[in-house]
Structure formats: structure tokens, C-alpha cells
Amino acid sequence: MLFDSHAHLNDVALIERTEDILANAIENKVEKILCVGFDKDSSLLAVELANQYESIYAAIGIHPSEANQFEIDLDWMKEYLGNPKVVAVGEIGLDYYWDKSKIEEQKQLFQRQMELAGKYHLPVIIHMRDATNDTFEMLREYMDKEASGVMHCYSSSKEAMQQFLDLGMYISLAGPVTFKNARVPKEVAEVVPLEKLLVETDSPYLSPVPYRGKTNEPKNVFYVAQEIARIKKVSFEEIEAATYANTCRLFGIK
Numbered sequence: 001m002l003f004d005s006h007a008h009l010n011d012v013a014l015i016e017r018t019e020d021i022l023a024n025a026i027e028n029k030v031e032k033i034l035c036v037g038f039d040k041d042s043s044l045l046a047v048e049l050a051n052q053y054e055s056i057y058a059a060i061g062i063h064p065s066e067a068n069q070f071e072i073d074l075d076w077m078k079e080y081l082g083n084p085k086v087v088a089v090g091e092i093g094l095d096y097y098w099d100k101s102k103i104e105e106q107k108q109l110f111q112r113q114m115e116l117a118g119k120y121h122l123p124v125i126i127h128m129r130d131a132t133n134d135t136f137e138m139l140r141e142y143m144d145k146e147a148s149g150v151m152h153c154y155s156s157s158k159e160a161m162q163q164f165l166d167l168g169m170y171i172s173l174a175g176p177v178t179f180k181n182a183r184v185p186k187e188v189a190e191v192v193p194l195e196k197l198l199v200e201t202d203s204p205y206l207s208p209v210p211y212r213g214k215t216n217e218p219k220n221v222f223y224v225a226q227e228i229a230r231i232k233k234v235s236f237e238e239i240e241a242a243t244y245a246n247t248c249r250l251f252g253i254k
């Protein structure tokens with residue numbers, strides 16, 4: 001069994017096709033899917049999907065690209081953080097790739113959401129792009145408090161990965177690990193400890209080979225797991241069992 005630990009079934013590209021997507025997933029043995037929010041509306045949709053379908057779980061949160069000069073309202077989150085199908089706060093973090101002009105606003109939004117996660121004893125799902133050092137510094141302070149979380153679609157170096165592992169974070173790999181010239185994710189796959197590894201699709205983005213460029217969906221997490229097994233020189237079943245168990249452990253799913 002596989003667990004797609006990060007998919008946006010709440011995205012406009014996928015929201016009309018939930019039943020088909022779940023049927024396709026089951027054909028590839030993808031039994032569980034974590035639907036991740038990126039703003040208020042997508043978070044509420046994730047909760048709705050999770051309440052409607054047994055195999056879907058939800059994460060709610062505001063993506064760093066939403067940060068702006070106004071203080072974003074987070075009070076609505078408190079209403080859902082106690083829902084048993086809401087298993088994480090995410091995706092949250094820092095993204096300096098698209099916009100470097102709102103670093104302070106991003107940090108503040110990230111900090112406030114980490115504090116909420118801590119209050120509700122939920123793990124955090126971290127989006128980090130071109131912001132490795134700042135993300136690490138903020139997580140280091142936060143993770144002191146018996147927190148847990150995952151570096152989603154991890155794309156930094158294997159050296160930086162060790163720092164995040166030392167904080168207690170899990171590492172999640174996605175479609176890029178299957179790309180022919182993706183040296184860094186393949187290096188990460190080789191050395192990441194099996195007991196800290198998650199797999200994901202980040203659907204509808206980042207389709208793995210052989211579907212690169214097409215709309216991604218959770219069934220394709222199979223190709224991510226297959227490529228990691230090849231790189232690590234272990235059986236597919238071993239990757240499958242480890243990542244499924246890790247995802248359930250991190251998100252408190254029985």
C-alpha cells in the first residue's frame with residue numbers, strides 16, 4: 001500500500017474528478033491521500049473532501065506566497081484543527097523564489113502557523129524554496145518543543161537534509177526524483193534513512209516520468225516510490241511499507 005503524503009485534490013485542476021482520481025489511485029495501490037491546503041478556500045475544501053471520503057485526510061494552512069502587508073486572519077483555522085481528519089498544518093513555510101520582497105511577512109505568517117500547530121499538537125508540512133537557511137533557523141526554534149513535521153517535496157542538498165533530520169523532520173520526495181537530470185533529489189534519495197522517508201505527488205504539479213508535463217494525480221506516487229527503490233537498491237515493497245508506516249506515524253493515523 002502507498003500513501004500519497006501531499007496532493008492538492010482541492011486544486012481547480014482536480015476538484016471535479018475526485019471519484020476518478022480515487023479509483024485510479026486504488027488501481028496503483030495508493031490507499032491513502034493527504035489533501036493539503038494552500039489558502040483558506042483550498043483548506044476548507046480539503047476538510048470537506050476528508051469528511052466525505054475515508055481515504056482522504058486534510059492539512060490546513062496558508063502558503064508563504066499568500067503573505068502580504070496585511071495580517072492574514074488565521075482564526076478560522078481553530079475551528080478545524082480539532083477535526084479528527086485534519087492531521088497537519090500546511091503547507092506553510094518560506095518561498096524566496098517567486099517573491100523576495102515580503103520576507104518579513106512570510107516569516108511572520110510561518111511563525112504564527114507553527115505556533116497554532118504546536119498548540120493543537122499537530123505536525124507541520126513545510127514548503128521551502130530558495131530559503132533553506134531561514135527555514136532551518138525558524139524550525140530549529142520551533143522544533144525544540146517536541147514538534148514534528150515534514151519537508152515537503154524536498155529539493156535542497158543532502159548536506160542540508162542532515163540538519164533537518166537532526167531536528168526530527170521527515171523528508172518527502174516527489175516527481176523530480178524521477179527526472180533524468182535531477183542529480184540532487186537522487187542523491188537525497190540515496191542517503192535519506194528509510195524510517196524518515198515519505199513519498200508524495202504534489203498533484204496536480206510535478207508529474208513523475210513517464211507522465212512528466214501532464215496533470216499529476218495520486219496514482220503516480222507509484223513511480224516516485226519505484227525510482228527511490230531503484231536508487232536505494234531495495235525492493236519496491238520495502239519502500240512501500242516504510243513510507244506508508246512513516247506517514248501514518250507522523251500524522252497520527254491508525
Ligand code: NI
Binds near residue numbers: 008036
Ligand atoms: Ni504542495
